[in-house]
Amino acid sequence: MMSQTVPVVETRGLVKRYGDQLAVAGVDLVVGPGEIYGLVGPNGAGKTTMMKILATLLSQTAGDAYVTGIPVDADPIEVRRRIGYMPDFYGVYDDLRVWEYLDFFARCYGVAANRRPPMIRELLEIVGLTDKRDAYVEALSRGMRQRLCLAHTLVHDPALLILDEPASGLDPRARVEMREILRELRAMGKTILVSSHILPELGEMCTGVAIIDHGRVLRSGSIGEIERSLRATALLRIDLLGDEVSVAAARTWLGTDSRIADVLEGTTHGDGAVRIEASFDGTPDAQADLLRAMVAAGHRVVGFSQATSDLEEIFLKVTAQPTEEVPV
Amino acid sequence: MTATGATMGGTRRSAAREFGSSVVTIMVKELRSRMRGRRAFIVLTVYLAILALITYGVYVVIEPNARNIAGGFGGFGGQANASALIGQSIFTLLSIFQLILICFIAPAFTSGQISLEREKQTLDLLISTPMRPGAIVIGKLAAALAFVVLMIVAAIPITAIVLMYGGASVDDIVRQQLVLLATALMLGAIGLFFSALLKRTQAATVLTYITVLGLTLGTAMLFIFWTVVISQDENGFGVQPVERAPEQLMYVNPMVGMLDVVANTEPGGFGGINQMLAQLRGDAPDLGGGVECVGDVCRPIDQFGNPVDAVIETGSGYWWPRVAISSVIVAAILTLAATRLVVPAGMRWAFRRRRRPARPVAAGFAASDPALEGAPVIQKLREGPEAER
Numbered sequence: 274m275m276s277q278t279v280p281v282v283e284t285r286g287l288v289k290r291y292g293d294q295l296a297v298a299g300v301d302l303v304v305g306p307g308e309i310y311g312l313v314g315p316n317g318a319g320k321t322t323m324m325k326i327l328a329t330l331l332s333q334t335a336g337d338a339y340v341t342g343i344p345v346d347a348d349p350i351e352v353r354r355r356i357g358y359m360p361d362f363y364g365v366y367d368d369l370r371v372w373e374y375l376d377f378f379a380r381c382y383g384v385a386a387n388r389r390p391p392m393i394r395e396l397l398e399i400v401g402l403t404d405k406r407d408a409y410v411e412a413l414s415r416g417m418r419q420r421l422c423l424a425h426t427l428v429h430d431p432a433l434l435i436l437d438e439p440a441s442g443l444d445p446r447a448r449v450e451m452r453e454i455l456r457e458l459r460a461m462g463k464t465i466l467v468s469s470h471i472l473p474e475l476g477e478m479c480t481g482v483a484i485i486d487h488g489r490v491l492r493s494g495s496i497g498e499i500e501r502s503l504r505a506t507a508l509l510r511i512d513l514l515g516d517e518v519s520v521a522a523a524r525t526w527l528g529t530d531s532r533i534a535d536v537l538e539g540t541t542h543g544d545g546a547v548r549i550e551a552s553f554d555g556t557p558d559a560q561a562d563l564l565r566a567m568v569a570a571g572h573r574v575v576g577f578s579q580a581t582s583d584l585e586e587i588f589l590k591v592t593a594q595p596t597e598e599v600p601v
Numbered sequence: 602m603t604a605t606g607a608t609m610g611g612t613r614r615s616a617a618r619e620f621g622s623s624v625v626t627i628m629v630k631e632l633r634s635r636m637r638g639r640r641a642f643i644v645l646t647v648y649l650a651i652l653a654l655i656t657y658g659v660y661v662v663i664e665p666n667a668r669n670i671a672g673g674f675g676g677f678g679g680q681a682n683a684s685a686l687i688g689q690s691i692f693t694l695l696s697i698f699q700l701i702l703i704c705f706i707a708p709a710f711t712s713g714q715i716s717l718e719r720e721k722q723t724l725d726l727l728i729s730t731p732m733r734p735g736a737i738v739i740g741k742l743a744a745a746l747a748f749v750v751l752m753i754v755a756a757i758p759i760t761a762i763v764l765m766y767g768g769a770s771v772d773d774i775v776r777q778q779l780v781l782l783a784t785a786l787m788l789g790a791i792g793l794f795f796s797a798l799l800k801r802t803q804a805a806t807v808l809t810y811i812t813v814l815g816l817t818l819g820t821a822m823l824f825i826f827w828t829v830v831i832s833q834d835e836n837g838f839g840v841q842p843v844e845r846a847p848e849q850l851m852y853v854n855p856m857v858g859m860l861d862v863v864a865n866t867e868p869g870g871f872g873g874i875n876q877m878l879a880q881l882r883g884d885a886p887d888l889g890g891g892v893e894c895v896g897d898v899c900r901p902i903d904q905f906g907n908p909v910d911a912v913i914e915t916g917s918g919y920w921w922p923r924v925a926i927s928s929v930i931v932a933a934i935l936t937l938a939a940t941r942l943v944v945p946a947g948m949r950w951a952f953r954r955r956r957r958p959a960r961p962v963a964a965g966f967a968a969s970d971p972a973l974e975g976a977p978v979i980q981k982l983r984e985g986p987e988a989e990r
Contacts, residue, residue: 380629
């Protein structure tokens with residue numbers, strides 16, 4: 274918020290061990306004020322464990338975790354006043370009305386009585402549940418419950434929101450709504466730590482992302498940075514005309530270029546062209562030069578493109594690297 | 602420390618007030634959902650209807666014979682004694698039935714309180730608030746007991762009918778109420794403890810009722826068995842003087858507490874209860890004997906009707922206060938245990954340990970902290986969207 278010096282979330286070598294299973298294996302994370310920071314990883318990657326540690330519901334095995342500079346394991350009560358936590362799985366008190374539900378949590382956080390009614394009104398407006406004020410929580414749809422739970426994290430005006438898979442189980446429309454709300458909250462100056470197992474979902478709104486698997490941060494930074502670091506080696510798709518001999522010649526020719534790491538086996542297309550794929554380490558400029566040189570060398574190129582790697586692919590690429598056994 | 606840290610950790614009084622307001626918060630929420638709709642109303646009505654029916658039933662059964670019984674025994678003052686006998690009968694059966702009903706109801710209200718939150722996955726939301734675990738547990742216990750207390754107190758007018766007949770006094774009703782309340786507290790705490798200990802409500806409920814059964818029937822049976830065993834010699838003959846099992850066993854038995862209350866109503870207690878209790882206490886020398894009472898002073902007699910040396914005092918019950926106090930102590934211990942169990946397993950020690958030095962906090966954070974009360978939420982929320990537009 275005002276200060277830029279103390280990160281809202283900071284972890285140093287955070288480790289959590291369940292028996293002999295390592296859920297979080299030494300994570301260093303820094304989230305500055307006003308950021309929306311995404312934790313992305315497959316199920317079982319350690320996201321929820323990390324969030325629970327920050328929400329003071331678990332204690333770490335080793336390492337340090339701070340929320341606005343306060344160690345979470347030493348002063349949990351003080352940390353709780355500064356965070357709003359939304360677990361991945363949670364229930365609601367379905368025998369309460371919507372306003373009673375928020376009123377209850379506001380009381381839990383010690384919000385003064387005269388501030389509660391106007392605050393509840395504002396919160397309901399933000400999450401778009403104003404017309405459900407007197408409805409029983411039981412009668413809300415899943416998306417509405419999710420938004421109600423999000424509203425409950427805001428009753429005490431915390432500096433940090435920890436949202437564990439806030440969009441899981443929602444239909445596309447509700448996802449978009451949830452995203453809009455998060456944007457709005459960010460505009461209010463909240464720092465948000467949000468997790469998802471779907472990178473594209475977070476990509477557009479996060480200022481920073483950490484891709485996590487097996488309790489480790491594999492990549493971190495802004496989406497752009499991660500993308501760039503992965504795209505440094507672009508996958509080129511080159512379609513060639515000609516018989517086996519000329520294709521083999523083209524592959525050898527490509528193999529002599531130092532910027533090309535490996536050339537994959539050609540596959541025959543329907544229209545007679547053979548597609549070969551090559552990882553290429555270079556800028557788009559260099560790609561253009563490569564194409565010109567290739568044509569000049571007499572290879573009959575009919576297609577030359579870079580495989581578009583969307584966020585989904587980035588995610589798969591990154592998480593596929595260390596080991597294959599990804600628990601689902 | 603930060604600004605918030607200073608205000609909250611400051612005085613002990615503000616911490617106590619915060620604790621109190623957390624308890625009230627939980628109570629209000631629990632009562633809101635518990636008292637809503639018809640359920641609470643129906644439970645209370647059925648409860649009172651059962652008690653009223655018992656009262657009427659006892660009257661119908663006792664009334665025609667009361668004069669005979671009373672007249673035949675005392676020989677004089679038949680009218681007054683008959684009335685007292687009716688009153689005493691009603692009081693005795695009403696008290697015992699009420700206790701039995703409370704034994705069923707009090708644990709039912711608490712044995713799901715924590716485990717249901719676990720099952721419905723609402724507990725994490727609750728314990729991630731800054732409320733002390735103790736406040737959560739006490740609030741839940743208080744909310745459950747509030748309704749049980751309402752039931753107990755609502756039955757006073759029915760019990761008060763005995764004042765019309767005589768045989769039991771206001772003192773007796775007060776004692777009865779104290780035993781009922783202490784019992785409700787203990788059984789409620791037992792339910793809450795198992796609810797906090799076990800993941801499943803079903804398991805918690807079963808274990809709670811087994812424990813209640815153990816406290817009421819189990820302790821009595823154990824006591825008798827123990828006494829019988831230790832007062833035999835190796836050939837199976839009774840030894841004199843009779844040795845008894847430690848009577849502390851009975852202090853957690855709400856039944857004994859209530860029997861003690863009803864046994865000590867004027868005059869001389871009701872039916873065989875007094876004698877039974879005298880046996881338990883060990884001040885009746887022989888099973889075959891009876892008790893001959895003159896006023897408050899009772900003299901045990903042996904089977905041949907001859908007075909026995911020991912003179913026992915039955916004017917004031919002396920077991921029910923022990924039972925009531927033990928119940929409160931047990932309740933306190935279990936509530937404390939439940940508090941420890943509510944805290945997530947890995948965090949239990951964190952609440953005991955004192956603060957570790959925080960990382961240097963920039964002044965900016967302290968200033969912009971959401972203060973405990975009156976976080977500038979509204980203002981900020983208003984500013985937010987506008988600033989965006």
